Structures are given as structure tokens and as C-alpha cells.
Amino acid sequence: MRQQQEDKLGYSDESYNYNYLHSDNGKAKVDEEVAQDSEEVDHSNTGASDSNNIRAEIDQNTTEPTLFFEEFIQLLAQTENALEDTSDNSLQSAEPSTRPGNSVGELWQDFLSLPDLNITLEDIQSISNTNNAISTSVPFNESVNEAVGQDMSLQEAMFASSPAARSSEDHRQENLLQLNSSAISGDPLSATNLSNLFPNTDNNSRNSTNQDLLSGLDENVFDEINLMSLALEEGFDPLEVSQLFEEPDSDSGLSLNSSRSPTSASISDSSSITFGEEEGAAGYSSDSESTSYDGLEGAVGGSGSEINKFCQMDDANYYTEMSLHNVHHNHTYNQLPNHSEPSPEHHYSWSVKSSKVRSSCVNTMDKNLSRDERRAKSLRIPFSVDEIVSMPVEMFNSMLSKHYLTESQVSVIRDIRRRGKNKVAAQNCRKRKLDVILNLEDDVNQLKVQKEKLLKEQAHCSKSVNHMKQKLNDLYRDVFSRLRDEQGRPVNPSQYALHCNSDGSIMVVPRRLFKSEQKKDTQKEKKQK
DNA sequence: TCCTGTTGTCATCCT
């Protein structure tokens, strides 16, 4: 019956779960946007895909390895040149990269291990010897081997290897050189300032080798360089840009709120905590002063892929990674369905309108966040409310078990999920109830129409019955008016009646006999019953 | 200020 009603109402699993579909679509859209961001905003931000792209490029160039090698080596030389100065001045605090497959060494191993590419270092050396430009700018035996040994960035190589992307590469190289030169000239964007970009000096001084430092550099330094170059392109004041990466009370220059304990965060401190987002765009932040809280904000609104990575880090790395990633990604997918989509230029708000957005967002964001979002934020839960609610239960449980969460965090996460599920259920329930009411109203209206129709039909029938009765009476009188008894007198209709036999013949019967026969018949019928 | 509709949440039952 219920199923029938639901079918009648047009309910299906799809219509019931429209909220889930909505969020999925939203997330897919955001993923698409993030992917676009990676292409449009920061081409050097895709360390993992770099190796894939390089491999793809190698595959494409296996028929002409010389061409590829020339470009590859040239890029190594350029990158190494650019990195030498930077690493001398600022890499002591660079964070080691743990991302697999991102180093030149690993890429080189992959490259040499390609089955169709039987190339030795001697081959490469012979190629390099034929290339004056390379041999003059970089001593090949040393530089290539050093480069291979180092975890230097191949992001530059990726783009330079593509002629179409060379202009942007040149531009980025310019910015890099500007940074290097400014380090010498004492520019605000100096290498010492740049060194402040890399937190966790303790960790680095304790654990890092030069190679590790370079591997940390390959991602982080170019992220920051891209930020700076983007800011410069947008007409930012260099001092302001340099402040993007500085934390006033930080030893490393980018402490990313390391002084805040996870359990004692003062998120209401609007003077130092801001939201790099406008209404509904929780998770995206680019504000310079909001680095620490942005990490948190990004956590609350972060994507699943980032969650997995972040939650296995210690606090310092967590916030470092969060802040660096939030600069490049737009985490808008924990928006509630009624929140408006941010405009595309929103991704760049940090550089275009950061101060205005900052001041306005400080006052409005907390009010716009739901209770659960605020709770999640206060407990530094690194998942968005939307993710917590819409995630399948298997994934949800594995997420809880994989990540190191306190009991209170788990409790809050489960509460958020329960309330979120129930909220959706309540919405569906009310929608269903409303539809049931509407359908019942339709049924009532239809029944009213049917009743009126039946009443009209009944009136018509009774009218015709009365008409028939009238005709029968007239006929009766007419018959009796013509009947005569044996003496030729008229027959009294009150004493006689017409009786119709079973064979169709009609007899004139005295009423008393007719009545007695009728009584007998009724008695027989009663007995039979 | 009262009324009404909407929404979120809780408790409870059921699947």
C-alpha cells in the first residue's frame, strides 16, 4: 500500500535522495573547478601528475629521444641554475617532500627503466656534448648527475618542454630570477624572507639532507613563487606580497598557528583570524593573515583527497600543507544547497580584493556557518560537514579508523552525520507529507465532482421512475375504464387488480384473492429463507 | 504581539 502510494506520488530513490545527488554534483563540479584551478592558476602545483606527464611525454618522444633529451637536459640546467641560489639562502628550512615520484631521481629512474628506451648515460652525454648551449650553461656530467641526485622540481621542465607553455615558463623564470636577485639586493622579497616560507625548521635541521631540502623546495618554493608572481601580476605591493608568507611571531616565518594547541584554538579571534572566502565558500582561503585559520577552514571544507593526506601528518605539517594547498584550491563543496556558487574570480580574491573581503568576511562568516560547521571547526575536524553526512557508511567508518581523532572529535563527527542524515530525512518526510496532502486534496476534489455527477444521475433516474409510474397509473386507469363485468358494468379498480401470469397472459383478479395469494407467496419465501 | 510557515533537532519506532 505504501509502495503503491509512493509510486503514485512519483517517489523514487532518486527523488528521495535529491540532496545526496545535489551534493555529489556539487562536489563533482568543485573537483572540476579545482582541476581547472590547477591548470589556470598554478601550473606548478601538480607534483604527482608531473611525473605522469613526464612519463607521457617520454612515451611520446621515444621515437625521437634526442629531441626530448635536449629539452629535458636544458630544463634541468635551467632549473638547477635557478635553484642554486635559492637553495643556498633559504633551503635550510625547506620541508622534505614525501610525495613519491616527484623527484628527478625517481623520474630519471622511471625514464631509464622504460623498456623501449635503451639509453645510457653515455648516450645522454654525447647528446649534451652536441648541444653547446647546454654544455656551456651547465657542466653536464656534474649538473645532470647532481640534478638527478637531487630532488629538484620538474615542474619547470614540464612546461618548458611544451612549446605552447614556454611563454608562461619564461615568465615564471623571470620571477624566479627576480627573487634570486632580490635576495642579493636586500629586496623585501629576499631569499631570507623566502626562507621564512618554510616552516618546521626544527624538523628540517634535524632530519633533512640537502636532497630532502631540495625535494621540499620543489613543491613549496614554486608554489610560493607562483603566488608571488601572481600577486605581482595583479599589481600587489611587494611588501604586501611578502607579508603573505610571514607570521609575525613565528620563528620560521610561517608558523601557521603552531602556537595554537589543537584543543585551545580561539577561533573567535577575529583580529587575527579571517576567512578567505565569502558566504558559502567555506574552505577556500587565500588571505594572508588567515593562514592559520585557513588551514582549519580548509579542513572543515576540505576535499577527501586532502583529508587523507593531512590527517596523517603532525600538526605543524598539517597546517603547513593546508595553508599551501588552500592557496591554490577552491574548497567550496561543503556549501549548503542554498548557498550561492562563488564566482570564478573568487579563486583569486586573495590577490585582488583580499583586504576588503577579509574585513567583511570576518564579521559575517561565523554567523553564516551552521552550528555543526562551527563545532567541526572548533574541534578542528578535518572533514567538511557535507562529506561527513553524504559519505557512504563504509567509507565513513574507514575514515574514522584511519585517522587519529580524539573521542570528542569522533563523537561530534557522528553527531554531525546523524543530524545531517536526519535533516535530509526530515526534509524528505515533509516533502512527502506535503505531496500526500496535495494528493489527498486532489482526491477529495475528484470525489466531490464524482458525487455531484452521481447526484445528478440519481435525480435523473428518480425523475424517469416517477415518469414511468405516472404512465403506468394512466395505463391502469385506461384499462379499467374499458373493462366491463358480466352485467356490463364498469369494474371497480379498488376491488379488482390486474395480474400478470407467468405465461404472459393478464387476468382480472379480485383484490382479496390477490392479497391472500400474495401473503402465501411471502410466507413461502420466508420459509425458504 | 500574535499567527503561520519553515527548518533543525530529538526521540522513537521500524527496517
Place this chain on the structure above:
DNA sequence: AAAGGATGACAACAG
């Protein structure tokens, strides 16, 4: 047994 869907009831809020 756990998870979650369904739903009545309540409270807060907005118009």
C-alpha cells in the same frame, strides 16, 4: 547490533 529511514513533536526563527 549498527546504521539509518520515517515521522511526530518541539523549539527557534522569519515574515
